Amino acid sequence: MGRVRKVLGRPWIIGVLVVAMAGAGFGLYWFQPWKLWQDETVQEALPGAAEASAPPTVAPSGSPFASPSVQSVPDTLAGGELISHEHATSGTVKLVRLVDGSHVVRLENLDTSNGPDLRVWLTDAPVKEGMAGWRVFDDGEYVSLGRLKGNKGSQNYAVPEDVDLSRYSSVSIWCDRFDVSFGAAELAQV
Template identity: 55%
Template sequence: MPSTRRRTLAVATVAVAAVVAAVALPLFQPWRLFTGKVVDEALPGADPISMTTSSVPPPTISGDRRPTPSATRPKTPRRLTSGTFISHEHKTTGTAAILELPDGSRVLRLEALDTSDGPDLEVWLSDAKVLDGKRGWHVFDDGRYRSLGQLKGNQGNQNYEIPKDVDLKALTSVSIWCNRFNVSFGAAELT
């Protein structure tokens, strides 16, 4: 009989371990500690790279010497606010800036971002004050916030469109927010 009990206990232990693994692995996704995605988007509204050519430009037909609208230098994006990321739940570095583009639209620009990959990460603008350490991990969903969408990659340079109805005077911080565990991976105060 003792060997039957041991066998039953072993089968029960394996069954419980399988159920725990089936629930815990998709929830926590521990492999994301070793994965990553690099995104390198161009600065929006920046002048494109020009290439020189040895070709001779065609002659002009009219005597009009005024520059055409395409020949005038376009405006560059204007930096409204910026800040440097601090780490919360996971080590996070890089900078965040809100830029106004020549057409009047606004984007959040993350530069040199480096954080952990994680499940269900979003980029949030928030009215929360950025606090150091554990006391700042959970504050970003306490007040007003606006998700700008899923984090495109945990490393690199990326842009997030800010809808016109977002009040940037009220939302003065940005967080890399994990919806799965309601925690900030890192945040920056926008000043």
């Protein structure tokens, strides 16, 4: 008991303990290591897929992926397979034009690690394998489609109407906190 009083009686030791505890708290907040063991599975249907009997609509003009034909079901315009970057990542990415003419990026059978501040980005960067591809996606032009809904499953991300799809060639699962790609896919027209 006397030793504890002696240690607590030194103000610099208390200061060091406070700084150490604050540093540990900040580190836990920043890295969120518990997310590595927490999976979030999201299973969304493709919008409009069940509405195949809806009246046909004409695809919007001016889009590089537009077609003059009448469309009554969602149309996959481009796609690719996810490759791993900072974390093991697999699944399929599709750029889909919906019946109403809007576009979504669809992640199917996604399987990646959970992490802090994960986003889905539509980018103009080429997909590179290995460490060379980890940090390229914020070097050029990109559009954030929002937070990753879950690190597993199939999900849809709306593409804003004002996005010129001809300017983007890939999709990245991007960790905004650490500026690194968890995985990415090159979009090839189908």
